[in-house]
Amino acid sequence: MKSITPAEFARLDHAALIDVREPYEVAQVSVAGAVMLPMSSLQEHLAELPEGPLYVLCHSGARSARVTLFLEQQGYDAANIEGGIVEWEASGLAVQRG
Template identity: 50%
Template sequence: MFHASVPTVDAASVPAEGALLDVREQDEWEAGHVDGALHIPMGQLMARIEELPEQKLYVLCRVGGRSAQVVQYLVAQGRDAVNVDGGMYAWEAAGRPMTSADGNPFVL
């Protein structure tokens, strides 16, 4: 679906200490997200790019489409970023922890 140059990793391979960037919309974030992830919706990224940590970024969205676009942009800017293949659905399928806005465990 995406150009082969988009660096990609499967959800199970994301290190526990990895810097996660969630580019989904606010309502998606509130429904469930990875605790500790940085949330910057895709449409706000350019205006908030200075908030990104200076380390490898693991970029997430719901299924991987938006995050792949963000990774393409970040790599073009010289940043070290990878797309989490399959997004939050793959994250949940891999048994990785998630939470909701009210702090309760969340399952997609």
């Protein structure tokens, strides 16, 4: 499974960020421009995934790792964001609250 750090993701240009957290989690803290597709309903919404490489984010990196593996098995070019939004914020990257 491919993975990158939040800082590595931040250096990419026009990369598709998929947030697989649940709506109540996203309501607390989110990343601007991320596509919200909760892991619990992802299979029902595969057609909504953007084209090209996908970078998958969750709270701490565990759920996004499972989703990344699933997407790879389905033929998608996907990578896990290590440490999730916790590491994202700890790295000093921008988030939106509330």
